[in-house]
Amino acid sequence: MTNTTVTLQVHRFAPRPERDRGSSPFARTSSPFGSSGERRRRPRGKQWVQEYTLEARPEDTVLDCLLTIKRTIDPTLAFRYSCGHGMCGSDAASVNGTPTLLCTATLKDWAKPCVPGSATDDEGFRSTGEPGAGTVSATEHSETGGRNLGVIELAALPGFPVQRDLIADIDPMLEQIKKLKPFLQADGVLATTKGGKVDVFEYLQHPDELARYEQLSNCIACGVCEGSCPVFAGGDAFIGPAALISASRFINDSRDSAAQARLDAIDTADGVPACQSVRACTRECPRGIDVGEEMWQIVAKVRER
Numbered sequence: 001m002t003n004t005t006v007t008l009q010v011h012r013f014a015p016r017p018e019r020d021r022g023s024s025p026f027a028r029t030s031s032p033f034g035s036s037g038e039r040r041r042r043p044r045g046k047q048w049v050q051e052y053t054l055e056a057r058p059e060d061t062v063l064d065c066l067l068t069i070k071r072t073i074d075p076t077l078a079f080r081y082s083c084g085h086g087m088c089g090s091d092a093a094s095v096n097g098t099p100t101l102l103c104t105a106t107l108k109d110w111a112k113p114c115v116p117g118s119a120t121d122d123e124g125f126r127s128t129g130e131p132g133a134g135t136v137s138a139t140e141h142s143e144t145g146g147r148n149l150g151v152i153e154l155a156a157l158p159g160f161p162v163q164r165d166l167i168a169d170i171d172p173m174l175e176q177i178k179k180l181k182p183f184l185q186a187d188g189v190l191a192t193t194k195g196g197k198v199d200v201f202e203y204l205q206h207p208d209e210l211a212r213y214e215q216l217s218n219c220i221a222c223g224v225c226e227g228s229c230p231v232f233a234g235g236d237a238f239i240g241p242a243a244l245i246s247a248s249r250f251i252n253d254s255r256d257s258a259a260q261a262r263l264d265a266i267d268t269a270d271g272v273p274a275c276q277s278v279r280a281c282t283r284e285c286p287r288g289i290d291v292g293e294e295m296w297q298i299v300a301k302v303r304e305r
Contacts, residue, residue: 003146006056006107008065010077011155013162015045043161050074058108058149063091066102066154066166078165086286089222093166094155099227100284102154102166111150158227170223176243177221180265184250185258209254216249216294218287225281225291231274238274239266241281241291248298263302272302 052069066079081091084103091102095110160168191199225241226232232240247266250256266272277299279292 003055004057004149005053005146006060006065006111006149007051007053007151008062008069009151009153010050010052010165011047011153012050012077012165013043013045013047013156015043015164043163056107056149058106060107061103062095062105062107062110062152062154063102065107078167080167087220089220089224089286092157092170092222092224092227093168094158094227096153097155098284099157099224101222101224101286104286107149107152110152112152113150157223159229159232160223160227168223170221170226173223173226173240173242174221176239177246179239180243180247180262181258182246182250184253185256187257203255205254212254213249213252215289216245216252219245219249219289220287221246222286224284224286228280228283230278230280231276237270239268239271241275241295244272244275244298245289245291245294248294251298251301260305263305266298267302267305272299275299 052065052073054065054068054073056065056068063081063084066077066081070077070079079091079093079102081103082088083090086101086104089101092099093102094100095102095105096112154166156162156166157168157170160170160172163169186203193199219242221242223242225245229238229241231238244266247262251259251262256262275295277292277296279295281295282290282292285291
């Protein structure tokens with residue numbers, strides 16, 4: 001059986017230890033105006049690109065390769081994952097410059113051709129192969145009966161502060177989603193039957209009503225649309241497509257009675273008006289949501305009020 005290898009070029013980051021500022025009587029640990037007025041400081045630390053070459057199959061995912069590296073080559077490599085099946089969204093990262101999920105990105109789809117002699121050079125790359133072996137270029141490996149699938153470049157999800165290696169701090173996105181109250185707000189009036197009992201079909205919906213928001217409810221808040229958006233910068237300048245999708249999910253729900261209040265909440269300088277309709281947020285949604293189209297729809301709803 002012919003062995004195949006792949007080379008991962010990982011943009012790594014090790015944060016610098018924070019200095020203890022509590023000893024100074026003039027130090028301030030929080031803003032007197034609340035956390036919403038604070039700007040997150042960009043983490044400082046060491047940045048470098050490290051290369052790993054390992055045996056892998058074309059159908060393996062990038063996450064499979066990272067787990068192999070973590071377990072057998074370099075235990076210091078940091079990345080985030082949970083279910084490993086594209087359902088939780090915790091492993092979102094940049095693959096060849098495109099935000100996507102590591103657990104759904106297969107080598108055959110993402111590996112770029114490896115130029116002979118360029119896999120290992122003195123341009124700042126650290127080469128890490130199998131124990132006791134150096135990095136093998138595509139040409140050298142083909143001479144030994146194997147095949148190099150190519151090179152894949154990995155980095156943390158764009159638009160967010162990097163915590164370590166491939167782990168991005170997505171708290172800014174989650175905070176924006178929370179601001180828009182991502183839960184059903186009914187009118188609070190219990191429907192009753194003629195006999196005076198609670199009507200268990202109080203929230204019964206027609207299939208057409210369900211279709212208006214069903215696809216939007218599949219959002220897993222992975223941050224891929226945020227990382228693809230050139231406007232979103234991880235702060236309050238733009239609330240971001242993920243938060244707007246969350247709001248739209250309830251605005252389109254016939255059971256929700258707070259649609260006007262939700263539209264008011266996103267009709268602000270950092271809300272819908274900040275969207276530039278680039279539609280880059282649609283390209284790699286792992287749940288198949290046409291984010292760009294939904295953004296256009298919600299922009300239209302705000303303007304029609």
